[in-house]
Amino acid sequence: MSTTIDVPESSNVAKGKAVIGAPQRPGGWKKGIAIMGFILRLGAIAAALGAAATMGTSDQTLPFFTQFFQFEASYDSFTTFQFFVITMALVGGYLVLSLPFSIVAIIRPHAAGPRLFLIILDTVFLTLATASGASAAAIVYLAHNGNQDSNWLAICNQFGDFCAQTSAAVVSSFVAVVVFVLLIVMSALALGKH
């Protein structure tokens, strides 16, 4: 498959590396994985920041009100949703800051340093993104279905737009989680096969 035999000027270097079983083509599939990782990161940035923005702008005021108060639902009403907005913004910020390291991994596909740095921080932010997405999902589920035993009524009948918007934010955060898992698996493969 590879055509390294046509490169005579570096044959002795290639021989020296053959002792440790390094691939003959420097770069190769590791570079491909690094480029795919960069693209996935761009997608994850869109998903994370989109989730934060969608949740952060969720706000619905019902068109009727009593003498004493209006009926309003916003992400502010739920501590879990506030946590969600902050965490997904953090995750998006981390992903933006991780892009330079991802570029270094593309330029130097065999350097373990940047990959190691990224896989460790990716794991931490995967945990953060999963925690905020799952806890928001639990609340969205309650808002849709309610819970009889604790007498918590579903609020999505009244606050339909609010529920649709928070559900979309949760789905978007799960997209970011899936991308994180892919990024970690890809980094691990690139680290392990050498």
Next chain:
Amino acid sequence: MSTTIDVPESSNVAKGKAVIGAPQRPGGWKKGIAIMGFILRLGAIAAALGAAATMGTSDQTLPFFTQFFQFEASYDSFTTFQFFVITMALVGGYLVLSLPFSIVAIIRPHAAGPRLFLIILDTVFLTLATASGASAAAIVYLAHNGNQDSNWLAICNQFGDFCAQTSAAVVSSFVAVVVFVLLIVMSALALGKH
């Protein structure tokens, strides 16, 4: 920093390896990391199965009842808690099955295969454990504090034992999550530094 010049009997091998900066002692700290990983896995098994068992046995019936029904709270009442019990049992089962691979990593500290296998599955089950722990935490938080805007009242005043038990289960699941993050970071370090 390194003292490779003091090893005359394998100096040519050491020279060949020095190109890629391989450690002089085979085994060494990688074996230590593998042993620590095995011990951490045992702790995670206890945490995950403990969380599942604690949540699964949470059941409280109030000592008063009306003509029509008794007041009872159990993990069955909440879909999120059912999900929690199933997921944490799955995570515990995976951790038990992963022990043989962890032992292989101890016996052969330089083999990338078992570590790669473990780091990928660890990432998947980290996501699962975090999702179930965080969603259960969101419900436990609601049970403790309620939510005014949606008119969900706190139920922990009545169901104190139920709340204490589910909170303990959530804390135990977070212990498992922390151990998973440590395991992945340690595996990544062992994979990356070669």
